[in-house]
Amino acid sequence: MAIFGEILISALLVLGGVFGLVGSWGLARLPDPMTRLHGPTKAVTLGVGGVLLASLLWFACFGAAASWHELLITLFLFLTAPVTGLMISKVNMHLRWREGDLPRPPGGNRWATCADPAAPGLMDDDRAGDSTGREHRE
Amino acid sequence: MILYALHFAFACFGLAQIMCLYRVVSGPGVGDRILALDTMTVNMIALIALFGILHDTAMYFEIMMLFAMVGFVGTVAYAKFLLRGDVIE
Numbered sequence: 001m002a003i004f005g006e007i008l009i010s011a012l013l014v015l016g017g018v019f020g021l022v023g024s025w026g027l028a029r030l031p032d033p034m035t036r037l038h039g040p041t042k043a044v045t046l047g048v049g050g051v052l053l054a055s056l057l058w059f060a061c062f063g064a065a066a067s068w069h070e071l072l073i074t075l076f077l078f079l080t081a082p083v084t085g086l087m088i089s090k091v092n093m094h095l096r097w098r099e100g101d102l103p104r105p106p107g108g109n110r111w112a113t114c115a116d117p118a119a120p121g122l123m124d125d126d127r128a129g130d131s132t133g134r135e136h137r138e
Numbered sequence: 139m140i141l142y143a144l145h146f147a148f149a150c151f152g153l154a155q156i157m158c159l160y161r162v163v164s165g166p167g168v169g170d171r172i173l174a175l176d177t178m179t180v181n182m183i184a185l186i187a188l189f190g191i192l193h194d195t196a197m198y199f200e201i202m203m204l205f206a207m208v209g210f211v212g213t214v215a216y217a218k219f220l221l222r223g224d225v226i227e
Contacts (some may be wrong), residue, residue: 006139006140007139009140009143010139010140010142010143011143013140013143013144013146013147013188014143014146014147016147016184017146017147017148017149017150017151018150020147020150020151020154020181020184021150021151021153021154023154023177024154024155024157024158024177024181025154025157027157027158027161027173027174027177028157028158028160028161033166033167033169033170036161036170036173037173039177040173040174040176040177040180044154044177044181045180047184048180048181048183048184048187051147051151051184051187051188052183052184052187052202054191055187055188055190055191058140058191059196062194063194063196064196065196067196067199069196069199069202069203070187070202072203073183073199073202073203073206076203076206076207076210077180077183077206080206080210081180083210083214084173084176084210084213084214084217087213087214087217087218087221088169088172088176088213088217089169090217090221091168091169091172091217091220091221092167092169094220094221095167095168095169095220096167096169
């Protein structure tokens with residue numbers, strides 16, 4: 001039983017390390033800011049998930065007591081990596097691309113990233129005298 | 139066998155940290171630097187997990203959790219600041 005656990009933990013450690021290395025290599029190597037998002041948001045997250053799973057199995061097999069903390073961290077990382085990727089891709093869109101470079105969104109709207117932040121948007125209510133919250137930004 | 143795999147994973151994530159550091163220093167845009175710093179946080183979580191296995195201690199869970207949370211909040215705050223000019227609107 002212990003030998004199977006050892007093989008499984010070693011395989012998970014090696015796989016996690018390779019995935020993390022490949023993801024960071026992609027971050028250093030890929031040519032374009034939008035393609036550079038792929039490595040860290042997918043491969044590195046998977047690699048860290050593998051390492052944390054190996055840690056969970058190790059503490060279950062050989063450690064003092066099993067615990068679910070690593071699974072919590074894995075879950076948190078898997079939930080937050082897409083959000084991070086979305087935010088950074090929006091930053092790239094906002095800083096590097098003009099509105100004419102992008103395809104038009106359907107319905108005649110503008111991209112929210114390119115919209116004027118001072119203009120009233122869809123989320124604002126349409127009261128006429130509502131200038132209290134927006135004055136300080138100018 | 140686990141010890142060899144552990145040291146292999148240490149080397150992999152150490153190299154990954156160096157590559158992220160290269161991208162932090164030389165990244166042409168701000169988005170690249172934010173992404174590289176976020177990746178460094180995630181790699182650091184893996185390194186702390188490996189360190190916990192190596193030293194057979196469960197003391198580092200909270201540190202990993204704090205790294206994950208603070209890294210995520212910092213990345214989102216920086217991206218939000220660049221997008222809207224304000225972190226909390």
